[in-house]
Amino acid sequence: MSAKDKIHTPVKNALIKAGYTVTHDPYTLWYGSERVYIDMAAEWTSPPEHIIIIEVKSFVKASIIRDFEDVLGQYIFYFGILKLTQPKYKLYIAISDKTYSDIIQREMINITLQFHAIPLIIVDIDQEEIVKWIN
Numbered sequence: 001m002s003a004k005d006k007i008h009t010p011v012k013n014a015l016i017k018a019g020y021t022v023t024h025d026p027y028t029l030w031y032g033s034e035r036v037y038i039d040m041a042a043e044w045t046s047p048p049e050h051i052i053i054i055e056v057k058s059f060v061k062a063s064i065i066r067d068f069e070d071v072l073g074q075y076i077f078y079f080g081i082l083k084l085t086q087p088k089y090k091l092y093i094a095i096s097d098k099t100y101s102d103i104i105q106r107e108m109i110n111i112t113l114q115f116h117a118i119p120l121i122i123v124d125i126d127q128e129e130i131v132k133w134i135n
Contacts, residue, residue, distance in 0.1 A: 004056075005056040005058050007094075007125055015121075018130050029078065029082065031081050038091075039054055040053075053091045054093075055078065055092070059095070059103050075118055076116070078091055091119070093120050095121070096122075120132075122134070
């Protein structure tokens with residue numbers, strides 16, 4: 001298991017504030033005898049009930065593009081395995097509102113996110129609140 005992202009706890013607290021129950025921290029995704037760890041799973045218990053899987057990212061590398069390539073690769077990898085093993089679960093990438101405004105709004109990155117229809121959870125890290133869902 002890798003270390004938790006620096007915004008992991010604020011994202012977790014924001015999900016709880018929004019009415020989710022964090023059920024796994026981290027979430028272990030199995031495929032046969034192999035496993036990977038995704039940052040967390042959360043469940044909305046009011047109708048309609050649903051479970052979301054969240055990968056938390058803060059974009060801290062020297063190269064924003066390299067960071068984005070890593071995030072995109074992880075998302076595609078996890079998405080495929082989830083579709084095979086847990087098709088009802090929805091995978092999200094959680095980022096800070098600052099990352100969203102500074103990085104994700106860059107045209108090349110934004111176009112790629114739209115092309116792949118990658119769902120995002122945008123979190124105000126200071127207030128520990130979800131400010132936007134992008135489905």
